Amino acid sequence: MSDQGFKEVQQAFTSSIRAPEPHSTLGVEDRRLNVYRELFYNNIESFISGTFPVLKSYLSDTQWHGLVRTFFLKHESETPYFLEISEEFLHFLQSDHDDAKQLPDFAYSLAHWEWLELFADAYVETQGPLHPCVDLENEILTTSQCAWLQAYEYPVHQIMPGEPVSPAPTFLLIYRDAQLSVGFIELNPLSYLLFEALQNNTHQHIEQIVEGMATAHNMPLNQLLPAALETISGWVDLQLIKSKV
Amino acid sequence: MAIMGSGLGLRRGMLDEMSQLTTQQVDFFEVAPENWIGLGGRFGKAFRALTERFPFACHGLSLSIGSSDPLDIEFVKAVKTFLDTHKIDIYSEHLSYCSHKGHMYDLLPIPFTSDAIDHVVTRIQQVQDILQRPLILENVSTYAKFGHMSELEFTQEVVTRSGCKLLLDVNNVYVNSVNHHYDAKQFIQSLPSQAIEYIHIAGHYDEADDLKVDTHGAPVKDDVWQLLQLAYAHHGVRPTLLERDFNFPPMDELLAEVNQIKAMQEVVNV
Numbered sequence: 280m281s282d283q284g285f286k287e288v289q290q291a292f293t294s295s296i297r298a299p300e301p302h303s304t305l306g307v308e309d310r311r312l313n314v315y316r317e318l319f320y321n322n323i324e325s326f327i328s329g330t331f332p333v334l335k336s337y338l339s340d341t342q343w344h345g346l347v348r349t350f351f352l353k354h355e356s357e358t359p360y361f362l363e364i365s366e367e368f369l370h371f372l373q374s375d376h377d378d379a380k381q382l383p384d385f386a387y388s389l390a391h392w393e394w395l396e397l398f399a400d401a402y403v404e405t406q407g408p409l410h411p412c413v414d415l416e417n418e419i420l421t422t423s424q425c426a427w428l429q430a431y432e433y434p435v436h437q438i439m440p441g442e443p444v445s446p447a448p449t450f451l452l453i454y455r456d457a458q459l460s461v462g463f464i465e466l467n468p469l470s471y472l473l474f475e476a477l478q479n480n481t482h483q484h485i486e487q488i489v490e491g492m493a494t495a496h497n498m499p500l501n502q503l504l505p506a507a508l509e510t511i512s513g514w515v516d517l518q519l520i521k522s523k524v
Numbered sequence: 525m526a527i528m529g530s531g532l533g534l535r536r537g538m539l540d541e542m543s544q545l546t547t548q549q550v551d552f553f554e555v556a557p558e559n560w561i562g563l564g565g566r567f568g569k570a571f572r573a574l575t576e577r578f579p580f581a582c583h584g585l586s587l588s589i590g591s592s593d594p595l596d597i598e599f600v601k602a603v604k605t606f607l608d609t610h611k612i613d614i615y616s617e618h619l620s621y622c623s624h625k626g627h628m629y630d631l632l633p634i635p636f637t638s639d640a641i642d643h644v645v646t647r648i649q650q651v652q653d654i655l656q657r658p659l660i661l662e663n664v665s666t667y668a669k670f671g672h673m674s675e676l677e678f679t680q681e682v683v684t685r686s687g688c689k690l691l692l693d694v695n696n697v698y699v700n701s702v703n704h705h706y707d708a709k710q711f712i713q714s715l716p717s718q719a720i721e722y723i724h725i726a727g728h729y730d731e732a733d734d735l736k737v738d739t740h741g742a743p744v745k746d747d748v749w750q751l752l753q754l755a756y757a758h759h760g761v762r763p764t765l766l767e768r769d770f771n772f773p774p775m776d777e778l779l780a781e782v783n784q785i786k787a788m789q790e791v792v793n794v
Contacts, residue, residue, distance in 0.1 A: 283635075284637075285592075285634065285640035285643065285670075285671070286592040288635040288670045289591070289592050289621065289624050289632070289635070290592070290624065292632065292670070293624035293625075293628065293632065296628070296632075297628075305668075305670065307668045308668075310731075310732075310735065311667045311668050311735065312668065314667040314731065314735070314737055315667060315668070318630055319629070319630045322629055322630050323628075323629055326629070354626065355625055355626030356626045356627040356628075357626065357627070359558055359586030359587075359596060359599045359627060360558050360559075360561065360562065360586070361556075361558055361559055361586075361629065362559070362562075362563065364629065399565075400565050400566070400567075401562070401564060401565055402564050402565060403562060403564035403565075403568065404564055455565060459565050459566040459569065
């Protein structure tokens with residue numbers, strides 16, 4: 280008996296594993312095909328639900344499993360790394376697939392926020408020689424490499440299953456501390472800009488940075504500077520501020 | 525560092541407990557490089573601490589040696605860097621595929637055909653060239669079979685033509701012998717001794733009398749222990765790893781199985 284080419288067999292068999300409804304193919308017994316269908320789907324679903332528990336709990340079971348099924352069927356995952364399956368899922372949420380488009384408006388922002396927590400936990404630090412900040416006003420400051428700013432159109436950090444979600448500009452700082460635990464702080468727009476300026480700072484002292492902000496936003500420096508120093512002191516306590524010299 | 529004796533699969537879910545183990549309790553650990561490459565933070569730190577204390581083997585999941593998709597050269601290079609960084613000699617994978625027009629993240633049965641052998645042999649040689657190590661391939665559990673050849677014929681020919689090594693998974697031999705009606709002992713005895721680098725043992729799930737599923741979620745069954753003994757008697761003792769991926773029992777129970785492996789190795793070595 281001559282065989283079908285192995286690539287054709289692989290095409291037919293993987294299609295029957297990905298298909299939303301079981302259909303017999305290549306003469307494989309239904310219960311054997313179902314072992315594969317369940318192992319594969321459950322494996323992928325467990326990786327995704329592990330990263331996106333809030334998004335999952337906000338959606339109905341039907342909607343959630345429909346979404347993961349479509350992801351498994353339609354999305355060509357490129358990453359060989361298991362921790363990055365959730366990143367593939369994020370890409371899928373931004374795609375044109377109907378299941379992704381029918382999600383609530385905040386779904387992508389929420390998923391991004393949940394993914395960011397995993398990202399922060401796993402991030403590989405490659406920071407050069409930076410020192411803890413000792414003297415706020417006289418050192419050239421920058422931020423820890425393990426701190427990420429993110430602005431969302433929804434309060435993604437407060438979303439609870441079953442409760443309505445209204446848009447509200449939301450500024451978050453997620454970080455990993457020296458003990459390698461992940462935490463976050465909600466910022467106001469000005470402290471967001473301040474942190475961003477420190478992140479990008481190459482040579483300015485803090486007073487120069489705040490002066491620039493005061494001019495740009497037409498605010499009195501004598502009010503902004505003490506407020507900024509107090510905010511930065513809080514960040515220093517969390518070891519998020521580093522000194523370049 | 526070479527592996528020997530009796531080892532345990534390192535799992536992030538049991539990392540705290542496994543980090544407490546001593547080299548008196550476990551001879552080596554095994555990790556999937558796909559789960560630890562590019563992992564910093566608390567997990568990366570715990571992993572580095574363990575690699576300084578224990579010999580490690582890498583057991584990959586995403587190579588997809590039998591896939592119709594192109595071989596991911598960048599990924600193979602990343603594996604080599606990981607092996608070199610952590611001074612790990614052993615890299616095993618699966619005689620299987622796990623992608624077709626994208627990754628599917630679990631193991632599929634390669635059709636046992638001669639065109640698949642040509643394809644797999646070429647890819648094994650590419651991987652070995654990059655890694656500068658022999659590729660060690662595991663016989664996988666399957667629930668469906670395609671192609672006219674037997675699993676044994678297919679495996680023997682791949683080994684002969686590619687020069688790859690074997691990771692003999694005795695639980696998978698048991699599972700497949702039931703699922704595809706062949707003689708497990710004869711399968712093990714027919715494998716080339718000199719190709720067998722190390723051995724896996726694990727528990728499985730009884731879906732039906734004629735359908736077993738390789739879950740790594742249960743204690744090792746008696747029939748499988750007997751196959752391990754047979755493998756040692758026929759091929760000689762090899763480093764042997766206990767796989768447990770979920771339904772984790774208390775550490776004492778896992779260590780009892782690790783000790784059972786050691787006891788069987790000592791009996792053969794006497």
